[in-house]
Amino acid sequence: MRRNIAPTALLIAMALVSLGSTGCTTLGPSLGWMATPIPITAYQQKKHEDQFWNHERYDRAPILGPITSGAEVVALDPPSDDEVMRAMEKARPVQGGVPLLFERNRNNVRIVKEKIADYIDPPRVYPLIGPAQQHHAHYKCTVYYEDVRRVGWPVPHTLRDEDAREVIYVDHNHLHMVGNVDTGAGSPYGP
Template sequence: MFQPARHRSPKTPRWVRGLLTCTFLAVISTTHLGCGLDYVVRNISPLHPTGWSFAWPILPSQSQRLEEDIKREERDKVPILDPIPADGLGAACLDPPNEEEVWNKVPKFKNGAYFFYETQRNNVRILIEKIGEKVDPCKIYPLAGPCQLVHCHYKCTVYYDELYWSDYPIPFNHVDHKVEVVYIDKDHLRRCGGPAQAATPPL
């Protein structure tokens, strides 16, 4: 009985060649053809533990949440500023809250019930006032060294018009003038200033 030529051939089996070809194409398609890029420095990716990522469709709400997380991470970092001037001319609190930060602290509201009535907030005006400032004595903080903790207290008053309207079944339009007060504390570290060094005359 004759055996087929493929049994007498020293070539690699067909299933092995197919597996190697599929593996090669998968590696090429996920690393060089745009389906995936290497993210060595970037920390945000669908596969963060592996250090690389690929194109992944996400919802607009998820994209907005990622942007908010990035902003929150940058905002929550603890800066260490220069020492407070000995003459007292420089202000200790140099970074008041911005309008976006204040508006995010205002209680959220519902947009209303679709088809029955809608709600909007218009004519927003924000007044930011510094109501307190305190500088703690110099002490040593881990990973920061000798620093002073500066406490800055702000009172933020938000004025806005809340509009309610509906077209069906009973048309109506109502404007409510509202005021919200938000208190924000912003603390930061400043390096401790050393004693003034006298200039030594050259020898």
């Protein structure tokens, strides 16, 4: 009986040592139970991704160099189709719905953009920026599309509005520095 216990104990000890030394080891502090991932819904993830997309591309105002005398001052590029559709989705959401119960789509989308205003404010001092002028550009974007609504309950049917249209107003603002701008890069000719 004594002979069976020793090899079994040796095998158990080797198994425990091998299990303790496998996998990744972490050097340094551990977060413990706070390192456990928390699942979120697809709706919440898409909402956060859209917020980041808008912040990264459309919520910031660029700061351009000073306006040179005699040059014609025109606004930056007109709003992109993506920006117009995101603004329209905020105003009249289509995403979501319940498959086979109620769905809504926009098909055959065509966007017409026209500039309605382009002007520059007088110079003023902005905190953390310094003296600058704000350049405003206002656009009227008309979106023509086919609105398709599929209702699945109580009686399945499809509603089509082939001449749907929405008007979205998009404002683009950016700043122009005023005066002798010191970028902090230094002069190649010395201090």
